[in-house]
Amino acid sequence: MRRARAPTWIMPALLALLGSTAGFVSAGELPSQPAPPSVDSSTIANPDAAAANIPGVKKEDIRSSPVAGVFEVRRGADIVYMSGDGQYVFTGDLYNVPTHSNVTEAHRRVLRQKLIESIPESQMVIFSPPQPKYTVTVFTDVDCAYCRELHRQIADYNRLGVRVRYIFYPRTGPNTESWHKAEQVWCAADRQTALTRAKLGQAIESKPCGATPVQREYELGKAIGLQGTPGIIASNGAMVGGYLPPQALVDQLAQQRPTPQ
Numbered sequence: 001m002r003r004a005r006a007p008t009w010i011m012p013a014l015l016a017l018l019g020s021t022a023g024f025v026s027a028g029e030l031p032s033q034p035a036p037p038s039v040d041s042s043t044i045a046n047p048d049a050a051a052a053n054i055p056g057v058k059k060e061d062i063r064s065s066p067v068a069g070v071f072e073v074r075r076g077a078d079i080v081y082m083s084g085d086g087q088y089v090f091t092g093d094l095y096n097v098p099t100h101s102n103v104t105e106a107h108r109r110v111l112r113q114k115l116i117e118s119i120p121e122s123q124m125v126i127f128s129p130p131q132p133k134y135t136v137t138v139f140t141d142v143d144c145a146y147c148r149e150l151h152r153q154i155a156d157y158n159r160l161g162v163r164v165r166y167i168f169y170p171r172t173g174p175n176t177e178s179w180h181k182a183e184q185v186w187c188a189a190d191r192q193t194a195l196t197r198a199k200l201g202q203a204i205e206s207k208p209c210g211a212t213p214v215q216r217e218y219e220l221g222k223a224i225g226l227q228g229t230p231g232i233i234a235s236n237g238a239m240v241g242g243y244l245p246p247q248a249l250v251d252q253l254a255q256q257r258p259t260p261q
Helices: 010-021 047-052 103-117 145-152 154-159 177-187 191-199 214-224 246-254
Strands: 062-064 070-075 078-083 125-127 134-140 162-168 231-234 239-241
Touching: 070 103, 078 103, 103 214, 125 154, 125 191, 134 145, 134 214, 134 246, 145 154, 145 191, 154 162, 154 246, 162 177, 162 214, 162 246, 177 191, 177 214, 214 231, 231 246, 239 246
Parallel strands: 134 162
Antiparallel strands: 062 070, 070 078, 125 162, 134 231, 231 239
16 A cells, blocks of 8 residues: 655645744653644634645645545645644545545546646657547656656557657756757657657757757646656546556556546
8 A cells, every 4th residue: 555645845834834843852752742722713714824824835725625624735736634724734645435535636636637738739749549549648758767668669559549648757857868868859850750769779869949848847747746757647637657568558547537627
């Protein structure tokens, strides 16, 4: 079972909340717990008051959750939960017991879907069969071994009806060799051929072409919470995961349901 962990963006906010009151104690020296603080009932379920308590969080980042007095706080496609008075933040997925559904993941899918839709297909490198059954968006790094393995089988994915939309995500970040390779692929006259050659370790000869989508797509990957490449996102916003062989990917996609809007 995958353990939920706090998104990296929430930690500075938590440290800011702790401020100078945070201290270090050794095991066996834990202080007695203070009584719960009194809370002005007028601040409960008040997004303005809650947002004011966490640096970097805006009112529009907060919405009510299905649990009374608890708010959902989002940044990109990351989600945490906060008490209505803004005093407490906690991570983890919220489940609806009667429906056996993951409420948090359902909203993450909507957020991922909207974020990906902000990138026009004209800024992607697409490999598609004539009549695709499925479409996936793949965050790729030209130097990633599993990204190369996936692309080595691109004809098999297409043969099974999978349309692959590549988005650049050089894991090493800006001003690195992988980043420059991504930009060279984008600036090539034939981007499909250039991407294939780059993933084969071949040199790409292309002149700088001005602004590229690499920076924007890299930031998108971070906003989505990408933790590695390839990062495969189904058309309903589901994070399918990393590399999957062609048939295994199709089997996963066949189980996906449309995301409610």
